[in-house]
Amino acid sequence: MFPTGEVSDDAVTTLLFSVAALGALLLAGVLLRLGLGFLRRLFLPAALIGGVLGAVLGPHGLGLFPQGMVDTWATFPGTLITVVFAPMLLGVRLPRVRETYQLVAPQLLFGYMGDLLLIGVPLLLGGILLTPFLGADPMFGTIIEVSWPGGHGTAGGMGAVYGDLGWNGGGDLALASATFALVFGIVVGMVLINWGARRGHLTQLGGGSPEGQRSSDIVPGDDRASSGSVTLNKDLVDNLAFHGALIAVAILFGWVLQHLLELLVPGMPLFPLAMIGGGAVQAVISRTRLGDAVDPRTLRTIQGWALDVLVVAAVASIAVPVILDNALPLVILLLASALVTVGFFAWAGPRVFRTAWFEQAIVNFGTLAAVASVGLMLLRAVDPELRTVAGRAYALRAPFFSPILGGGLVTALLPALASTYGPVAVGGVAVAGVAVLYVLARVLRLWTAPEPERQPA
Template sequence: MFPTGTVHDDTVTTLLFSVAVLGALLFAGVLLRLGLRFLRRLFLPAALIGGVLGAVLGPYGLELFPQSMVNTWATFPGILISVVFAPMLIGTRLPRAQETYRLVMPQLLFGYMGDLLLIGIPLLIGGALLTPLLGANTMFGTIIEVSWPGGHGTAGGMGPVYSDLGWNSGGDLVLASATFALVFGIVVGMVLINWGARRGHLTQFNHGCSTGQQPDIIPGANRDSSGSVTLSKDLVDNLAFHSALVALAVLIGWVLQYLMEFLVPGMPLFPLAMIGGAVVQVVISRTRLGAAVDLRTLRTLQGWALDVLVVAAVASIAVPIIVENAVPLTILLAASALVTVGFFAWAGPRLFRTDWFEQAIVNFGTLAAVASVGLMLLRSVDPELNTVASRAYALRAPFFSPVLGGGLITALLPTLAATYGPATVGGIALAGVFLLYLLARVLRMWTTPRLAPQPT
C-alpha cells in the first residue's frame, strides 16, 4: 500500500553521501558556467552542466563514481518530480477566462496544437517506421512529448513509469532527448530571432538583437527575494511551513494513487501530487493560513528540487542505451525539429494578431525545450517585456500546464501508447490538432498573416 518499511542507518548514510556528491557536481556546474564563456552563450544551466560532468566521471567515462552510486542517483528523479509538481496549484488562483479571453485563447490554441503535433507525429513515425522496421518499442514515439515540452524534470520523473511498463531503456532515452531539445531550442530559437529581426517581425526591434541575458552573479541592487517570511519564527520557520504544504500535497497524491490503482494501474505519483496541491489550496484558502502562503518560497522549493533532479538524472544516463538506439532516436529528433520550426512559422503569424513573433517565440522555446528557454527567447526580443507576450503566456499557464507539457496527459501517454498502440494514440492527437484548427476558424482567431515591412 504505502512505503512504510524500515530504512537502516547505513542506507541513510549512503543516501546522504550520494546527495552530497550531487551538490558538489551542481557547484562544479556553477563554476564551469562562470568560467567558460561559451557555456554562458548557450544558456546552459549549471544543473545540466553538473549532470554531464557526473556522467563523464561515472562508470561509462572516467569511472570515478561507481555504478552503485549512479544507480542511487537514478532513483532520485522519480521522487523529486513529485516535489516539483506538488506546489504548482498551491497559492494560485485561476484567472477569469472572460476577462482574458482574447489574450489567452490564441496562446492556448497555439500551445495545444503544437504539443499535440509533438505527440501525434512522433507516435505515427514510431508505429509506422521505427517499431516495424527498426524494432523500437511501441512507446518510442512518446519520448518527444515527455522530454521536449516536459523537459529534464518530467523526463527524469518518467523513467520509473517506463520501467514499470516494461521498457527500461525509456528513461535514458527521454533524458538524451531532453538534452538535445534544450540545445536545439536555444540555438534554433536564436536563429529564428535573427531571421525575425531581418524580416521586420520584431515589435521591439533593436538592430543588435541583444540577448537580454542578465549577469550570472546578480548585482546587489537588482537581487530579488526568494521568499517572504509570512509566519512568526516563534510559530514555525517559513521554509518549514511551505515544505509541510508540499508534503501534504504529496501525501494526498499517494492516497489518490492508491485509490486510482483499481481504475488506472501504474498511474505515476507526480500529477496526483499536483492535484493534492489543489486540494491543499482549496482547504487552506478558507482559513487564516491562506494568507501565509508565499508563492516565491514555493517556487524556491520547486527550483531546488528541479536542479537536484536534473543533476541526478543526467549523471545517471546509461550511455550504451543511447548508442544502441541512435538510429531511431536521430530520426525521431530530426522529424520533431522540423515539425516544431514548421509549426512556429505556419501558426504564429496566423493565430497572434498582436506581437505575433514575440508570442510565438516564447511558445517555440517551451515546445522545443522548457518554459525557461521560452522566456529566455522572449527576453531576447522583448527585454523590457513591453509586448503582450509575457502576460498572455503567464495567463495561459493554469489552463495548459496541468494537462500537457509535463501534465496529466503527458504522464499517461506511455500507458496509453502501450495499451492502445502508437497509431491509435497518434491518430487521436492529430485529430485533436485538426479540431483545434477548426475551432480557431470558428472563433475567427485564425487570420491571414500580415506582411511586415522590410527594415531599411
C-alpha cells in the same frame, strides 16, 4: 498500501552521501558556467553541466563514481519529480477567463496545437516506421512530449514510469532527447529571431541579444529578487518548514489518490496525483486564516531546488549504451520533431496571433522545443522590456496549460496510453485533436490571414 517499512541506518547514510555528491556536482556546474564563457552564451543550466560532469566521471566514463552510487542517483528523479509537481497548484489563483480571453485564447490555441503535434507525429512515426522496421519500443514516440516541452525534469522523473511499463531504456533516451532539445531550442530560436528581424516581423526592432542584457551570471545587489517572504512568526514555525509541510500534505493526498485509483488505473504515477493534491490543499487552506500565509515564491524555491537536484541525478546516471543502441531511431525522431516545431512556428504564428505575432510565437516555440525558461529567454531577446503583450499573455495561459500538457497530466499518462492502445491509435487521436482545434479556431475567428510583411527601417 503505503511505503512504511523500516530504512536502516546504513541506507540513510548512503543516501546522505549520494545527495552530498550531487550537491558537489551542482556546485561544480555553477563554477564551470561562471568560468567558461561559451557555457553561459549557450544558456546551459548548471544542473545540466553538473549532470554531464557526473556522467563523465561515472562508470561509463573515467570511473571515479562507482556503479552502485550511480544506481542510487538513478532512483532520485522518480521521487523528486513528485516534489516538483506537488506545489504547482499551491498558491495559484486562476485568472478570470472572461477578462483574459483575448490574450489567453490564442496562446492556448497555439500551445495545444503545437504540443499535440509533438505527441501525434512522433507516435505515428514510431508506430509506422521505427517500431516495425527498426525494432523501437512502441512507447518510443512518447519521449518527445516527455522531453521537449517537459524538459530534463520530466524526462528524468518519467524514467521510473517507463521502467514500470517494461521499457527500462525510456528514461535514458528521454534525457538524451531533452539535451538535444535544449540546444536546438536556443540555437534555432536565435536563428529564427535573426530571420524575423530581417523580414520585419519584430515589434521591438531594437530588441538586442541575450548576451547584451546579461553580462554576468552573478546578479548585482540592487537587482536581486527575494526567493520568498516570511509569512508566519518564527516562534510559530520556520517559513521554509511551513511551506515544506504544505507540499508534504499534497504528496500524502496524492498517495491516497493513487491507492484509490489503483483498481481503475494500475501503475498510475504519483507525481500528477500529488499536483492534484496540491490543488486540494490550496482549495482548503485558502478558506482559512492560513490562506494569506502561502507564499508562491517560497514554494517555487523548494520546487527549483528539487528540480535542479533531479536534473543532476538524472543526467549523471544516464545509461550511455542504451543511447548508442538506439541511435538511428533517436536521430530520425529528433529530426522529424525539429521540422514539425519550426514548420508549425512559421505556419501558425502569424495566423493565430493578431498582435506582436513573432514575440508571442517565439516564446511558445522555445517552450515547445525545450522548456519555459528557453521560451522566456528568446522572448527577452526580442522584447527585453516586455513592452508587447507576449509576456503577460504567456503568463496568463500557464494555469490552463501547464497542469495538462508539456509535463502535465496528459504527459504523465502518455506512455501508458501508447503501451495499452498502440502508438498509431494514440498518435492518430492527437493529430485529430489538432484538426479539431483548427476548425474550432476558424469558427471562433481565432485563425486569421497573416498580415503583409513589412521591412525594417
